Amino acid sequence: MSTIARQYFELTKPRVVALIVFTALIGMFLAVPGWPPLRESVAGFFGIWLAAASAAAINHLIDQRIDRLMARTAHRPLPTGSLTSFQVLSFAIMLGTLSMAMLVIFVNTLTAILTFASLIGYAIVYTAFLKRATSQNIVIGGAAGAAPPLLGWVAVTGQVHPYALLLFLIIFIWTPPHFWALAIFRVADYSRAQVPMLPVTHGVTYTRWHVLAYTILLVIVTILPYLTGMSGLFYLGGALMLGAGFLYYAIRLLDPPDDFFAMKVFNYSIIYLIALFAFLLIDHYLLPATSTTSSLIFRPS
Numbered sequence: 001m002s003t004i005a006r007q008y009f010e011l012t013k014p015r016v017v018a019l020i021v022f023t024a025l026i027g028m029f030l031a032v033p034g035w036p037p038l039r040e041s042v043a044g045f046f047g048i049w050l051a052a053a054s055a056a057a058i059n060h061l062i063d064q065r066i067d068r069l070m071a072r073t074a075h076r077p078l079p080t081g082s083l084t085s086f087q088v089l090s091f092a093i094m095l096g097t098l099s100m101a102m103l104v105i106f107v108n109t110l111t112a113i114l115t116f117a118s119l120i121g122y123a124i125v126y127t128a129f130l131k132r133a134t135s136q137n138i139v140i141g142g143a144a145g146a147a148p149p150l151l152g153w154v155a156v157t158g159q160v161h162p163y164a165l166l167l168f169l170i171i172f173i174w175t176p177p178h179f180w181a182l183a184i185f186r187v188a189d190y191s192r193a194q195v196p197m198l199p200v201t202h203g204v205t206y207t208r209w210h211v212l213a214y215t216i217l218l219v220i221v222t223i224l225p226y227l228t229g230m231s232g233l234f235y236l237g238g239a240l241m242l243g244a245g246f247l248y249y250a251i252r253l254l255d256p257p258d259d260f261f262a263m264k265v266f267n268y269s270i271i272y273l274i275a276l277f278a279f280l281l282i283d284h285y286l287l288p289a290t291s292t293t294s295s296l297i298f299r300p301s
Contacts, residue, residue, distance in 0.1 A: 007077040008091060011060050012053035019270065020052045020148045021045060026277040027152030027167055030230075030284050036156040043106035044155030048148060050099035051115045055144075057092035058123035061085060063131075070189040092123075103155075111155045118147040135201040138183075142175035149277075163230050173221050174273055177214040177250065180207050181265040184253075208253050211265070215250040219243035222276060231283045238279030242272050 025045060028036045060067070060078055064085070067073035077083040096119060103112035126141030134140070146168045153164035183190060183197040184204050190197045199207040222239040225231040249265045256262065 003082075007082045010077055011057040011083070011088060011091060012095075013056035013059070017049060017052045017056060019273065020145070021049045022274065023167070023171065023277055024048045024148035024152035024155075026281050027149030027164060028156045029281055030149075030163070030167070031153040031157045031161070040107050040156045043102050044111060044152060047099050047103040047107060047111070048115060048151050048155070050095045050102065051119045052148075054092045054095035054099060055119045055123040057088055057095065059127045061088045061092065062123070062127045066193040066195060069193040070186070072186055072189055107155050108158045110158060110160075111151060114147065114154060115151050118144045118151065121147075131195060133196075135196050135198045137196070138179045138198075139176050142172050142179075145175055146171035163225075163228070166224055166228065166230065169224075170218070170221055170276070171273070173214060173218045174269065177211040177218065177246075178266065178269040178273075180211050180214075181253070181262045181269060183207065184211075185260070185262040185266065211253055212247075212250040215243075215246050219247060225280065231280055235279045235283035238283075239276060242276055242279075246272050 025041075028041050028044065060076060063073070064076075064078040067076050068079040073079065078085065078088060096116075099119075100112050100116060103115055121144030122141065126137065126144060130137040130141045149167035149171065150160065150164045153167070154160060180198055184199050184207055187197070187199040187204060191200045198210060219240075222243060223236065226233070226236040226239070245268065249268050253261060253265050
């Protein structure tokens with residue numbers, strides 16, 4: 001890959017977007033009892049990926065002043081001068097336009113509308129406003145990042161189902177402890193850039209307790225797929241095991257053994273989400289016999 005191509009690729013935040021499209025893909029498979037329709041799945045996958053990549057590029061554009069001040073982001077294409085603001089804006093518009101066209105033509109209009117709302121929610125509402133306005137930025141702005149499994153579900157069914165909203169809720173509750181762990185580790189960076197993240201405005205100790213509170217809430221929320229009949233005992237066992245691991249890290253974070261421990265919590269949270277959605281998928285396809293027969297919400301037809 002050439003240097004210029006590598007710079008554009010970095011604009012898309014590939015590791016972040018990979019997690020986004022992974023949860024969107026799981027949402028597609030969970031939406032139907034068999035295999036999801038090929039055209040809608042493929043077009044939906046790439047359409048959601050392009051939208052997420054566009055939002056990431058806009059994030060680079062709006063955050064370039066902050067990025068110059070933070071060690072974690074100072075190497076990005078705009079702070080280093082590798083790309084200009086015009087190039088980044090043009091790239092973001094191109095990706096966003098391709099995304100919307102693909103979703104409208106090959107998937108459905110509802111998916112395009114929800115995906116566009118998610119793009120604006122992250123790139124504009126969160127990045128341009130909430131991130132600089134309140135210490136609860138990641139809580140409120142987390143709604144945009146929680147949308148992918150919902151988008152995947154709608155892509156193959158054309159409708160919003162309560163189970164899709166449950167997947168949205170899981171990621172919505174997961175986002176604060178995930179990101180606050182990183183914010184604790186990078187508190188000096190955020191303070192220098194004058195970004196009002198929770199550990200900057202209320203202190204690291206206060207943030208650690210919030211990580212624990214949200215982790216407890218997350219464990220409770222992740223039991224709901226079993227209680228509603230969406231998933232069975234295999235998923236429940238996996239969710240409880242993963243939740244116990246997250247609780248261990250959150251409790252240990254209250255009195256961490258070293259300054260790097262917050263990053264261990266952050267890294268585990270990523271593994272946690274990937275594994276949780278993997279358990280959902282395996283339970284859905286390979287172990288139907290483990291599914292509970294009682295359901296508080298109707299199963300998708």
